[in-house]
Amino acid sequence: DEPLHEWIESRLAPLPKLDEAQRAAKLLEWWRPLDHGQRFVMIKLLTGSLRVGVSQRLVVQALSKISGIDTAQIAHRLGGDWKPTAAGFAALIDPDASAHIDQPYPFFLASPLENEASSLGDPADWLAEWKWDGIRAQLLRRDDNVQLWSRGEERLDGRFPELESAALQLPSGSALDGEILAWGNSAPLPFTALQKRIGKLKPGRTLLENCPVVFIAYDLLEQDGVDLRAFPLSERRQQLHQMLRSAPADSPIELSEAINAENWNELAALRDESRQRGVEGLMLKRLRSTYQTCRRRGYLWKWKVDPYTIDAVLIYAQAGHGRRSTLYTDYTFAVWSGENLVPVAKAYSGLTDVEIEKLDRWIRSHTLERFGPVRSVKAEQVFELAFEAINRSARHKSGVAVRFPRILRWRSDKKIADANTLDELRDLARG
Numbered sequence: 376d377e378p379l380h381e382w383i384e385s386r387l388a389p390l391p392k393l394d395e396a397q398r399a400a401k402l403l404e405w406w407r408p409l410d411h412g413q414r415f416v417m418i419k420l421l422t423g424s425l426r427v428g429v430s431q432r433l434v435v436q437a438l439s440k441i442s443g444i445d446t447a448q449i450a451h452r453l454g455g456d457w458k459p460t461a462a463g464f465a466a467l468i469d470p471d472a473s474a475h476i477d478q479p480y481p482f483f484l485a486s487p488l489e490n491e492a493s494s495l496g497d498p499a500d501w502l503a504e505w506k507w508d509g510i511r512a513q514l515l516r517r518d519d520n521v522q523l524w525s526r527g528e529e530r531l532d533g534r535f536p537e538l539e540s541a542a543l544q545l546p547s548g549s550a551l552d553g554e555i556l557a558w559g560n561s562a563p564l565p566f567t568a569l570q571k572r573i574g575k576l577k578p579g580r581t582l583l584e585n586c587p588v589v590f591i592a593y594d595l596l597e598q599d600g601v602d603l604r605a606f607p608l609s610e611r612r613q614q615l616h617q618m619l620r621s622a623p624a625d626s627p628i629e630l631s632e633a634i635n636a637e638n639w640n641e642l643a644a645l646r647d648e649s650r651q652r653g654v655e656g657l658m659l660k661r662l663r664s665t666y667q668t669c670r671r672r673g674y675l676w677k678w679k680v681d682p683y684t685i686d687a688v689l690i691y692a693q694a695g696h697g698r699r700s701t702l703y704t705d706y707t708f709a710v711w712s713g714e715n716l717v718p719v720a721k722a723y724s725g726l727t728d729v730e731i732e733k734l735d736r737w738i739r740s741h742t743l744e745r746f747g748p749v750r751s752v753k754a755e756q757v758f759e760l761a762f763e764a765i766n767r768s769a770r771h772k773s774g775v776a777v778r779f780p781r782i783l784r785w786r787s788d789k790k791i792a793d794a795n796t797l798d799e800l801r802d803l804a805r806g
Contacts, residue, residue: 380461387420432669442468450481450668479513479524480550480596480604481668485658485675492639492678495659502608502662503634503642506655506677507591508566508764508778509556510573514590514628516542516549517600523555531555533576537583538590541626545618548600552666553592553631563653565766567776589627592619596666604666611666649680655763656680682761683777683803685795686786688716689756692738693749695723703738703750704731706782708760712773712797719773719800720760725782734785757789758782765804773797775804 386405390398402421409417435453439446452467457478495501511526521542523531532539535555545551557564557572568586572578595615596604603611619630634657636642646657656679664674687708695704705723709716726734734756741753761783768776775797786793 380459380464382420384460435668438468442470444468444470446668451478453481479515479522479528480552480602480666482511482513482526482552483594483667483675484670485677486670486672488659488676488678492642492659495676498636498639498642500662502612502660503636504593504631504658504660505634505652506649506658506679507554507556507563508653508655509554509563509569509591512553512555512590513596514538514542514551514553514592515597516545516547518547534572534578535588535590536578537627538588541590541622541628544622544626545628546599548597549595549618550597551590551592551615551628552594552596553590556589556591557586558589558627559587565653566764566778567766567768567770587627589629591629591631593631594666607663607665608660609662646678646680679763682763683765684759684761684783685710685800686757686789686793687720687760688754688791688794689752689758690716690718690754691749691751699731702731702735704735706758708758708780709754710773710795710797710800716754716791716794717773717797719771719775719797720762720777720780722760722780722782725761726785730785754791757786757791757794759784759786765800767801767804773800775800 386401390401393401405417406414435446435450438444438449442449449467457463457467492498510531512531513524515522515524521532521539523535523538525531538555555569557566557568564586569588571582571586572588575582592615594608595611595618596602598614598618603614616630619626619628622628634642634645636645642657649656656677659676659678661674667674687710689706690709691707692703693705693707694700695702704726705721707718708720708722709718711717737756738750738752741755742750743753744751759782760777760780762777762780764778766776766778767774770776777800
C-alpha cells in the first residue's frame with residue numbers, strides 16, 4: 376500500500392546508481408510481495424512504457440483547471456528536467472511558486488500547409504522565413520549560465536561550446552528560440568555534418584574547425600527575465616533584432632532572415648529555390664500571433680517543397696512498439712546496386728491498419744531468415760517512399776543517408792526490377 380510517489384522517489388529513482396547485482400536483488404525483493412496487477416504496474420514504471428492514452432495538452436489543461444494557473448505556465452513548469460515527486464507536484468500547482476529558472480519554454484510547433492498559401496489572406500500579415508533542416512533548440516542566458524535545450528527537452532550543454540560562449544554576450548534573462556545548423560561558406564551544411572556534433576559531449580578542436588555551427592534565432596521568449604510569449608510576434612521579433620544588433624560581426628548567433636515578397640506568387644517562386652539553398656521550404660508565421668504551447672493551427676505553417684520519392688524493395692521487417700508490438704511494422708528498404716539490393720532506408724509510417732495487417736501476414740509466410748527480432752523476407756514487395764533530403768554519408772554501407780523516410784504507397788503494381796538504383800540516389804545527394 377506504499378503511495379506511488381514513495382515508490383518513485385525512494386525506490387525507482389536511486390535504482391540507476393546501483394550496480395547490476397544490487398539492482399537485481401532489489402527488483403526481486405520488490406517483486407515477491409506484489410500481486411499480478413501490481414507487478415504489471417511495476418514493470419511498466421521500470422520500462423517507461425506506461426501508456427494511458429492522454430495527450431500532454433489534456434494533462435496540462437487538467438492541471439490548470441485544478442490549480443487555477445494559466446496553461447502556458449503549467450506547460451513551462453513541466454518542461455525540462457521536471458521530477459515526478461511529491462515536492463515537484465506541489466510546486467507544479469502552487470500559484471505562488473515561480474517556474475524553475477533552468478527550464479525551457481514549451482516549443483510552439485508548426486502545422487503543414489495543406490491548402491494554397493493564398494488562402495491565408497494578405498501576405499503582409501505574415502512573416503516568411505526559410506525552413507531550415509537542423510536542430511530546433513532554445514538558448515537560455517540566465518544569471519551567469521547558458522543552457523541549450525533541444526525540442527525533445529534534452530540538454531545539449533557542451534556539444535556546441537561556440538554557441539554557449541557567444542550567448543554569454545547576450546543580456547542576462549534572455550531566452551531565444553531557433554535552430555542549430557552546421558554552417559560553412561555562408562550556407563548550411565548537410566544534416567549529416569551536424570550529426571557528427573550531436574553525439575560528441577565534448578567535441579575536439581578538429582571537429583569544431585571542420586564542422587562549425589550557427590544558431591539561427593527565430594524568436595525572443597524572454598527578455599530581462601520577463602516572459603514575452605503573450606506579446607505579438609511582430610513585437611518579439613523587433614526586440615530580438617535590437618538585441619542581436621549589438622552582437623559581434625563574427626557571432627554564431629544570427630537573426631533569421633525575413634523573406635520579403637510582394638505577393639504569394641513571388642514567395643512560391645522563392646520556395647521553389649529551396650533545395651538549391653539547402654533548405655526545406657518556407658515557414659509562415661502570423662505577425663500578430665502570441666507564442667503558443669505545442670501545436671496550434673492557424674498561426675505557424677511549414678510550407679515545404681514536395682519530398683523526394685523513390686521505389687524501393689522490402690528486405691527486412693521488425694515488430695513495432697506499444698500497441699503494434701505484435702505486428703511487423705518497422706521495415707527496411709533497398710534499391711539496386713548492379714545485381715544486388717542494398718539497404719537505404721528504414722520506415723514505419725504511411726500504411727493503413729488494414730495494409731499493416733495484410734503485410735504482417737505476408738512477412739510471416741515469406742520469412743527467409745531470423746536475426747533476433749529482425750526477419751529477412753523474400754524480395755518481392757515494392758513500396759514508394761518519400762523523404763525530405765538525401766546526403767552522401769560514409770557511415771552507411773550505401774554511401775547515402777535519407778532524412779525522414781516514410782511510405783507513400785504499397786506498389787503492388789510494380790515488380791522489383793522497377794525499383795530505383797543506388798546511382799540514381801547518389802545523383803540526388805548533396806555532398
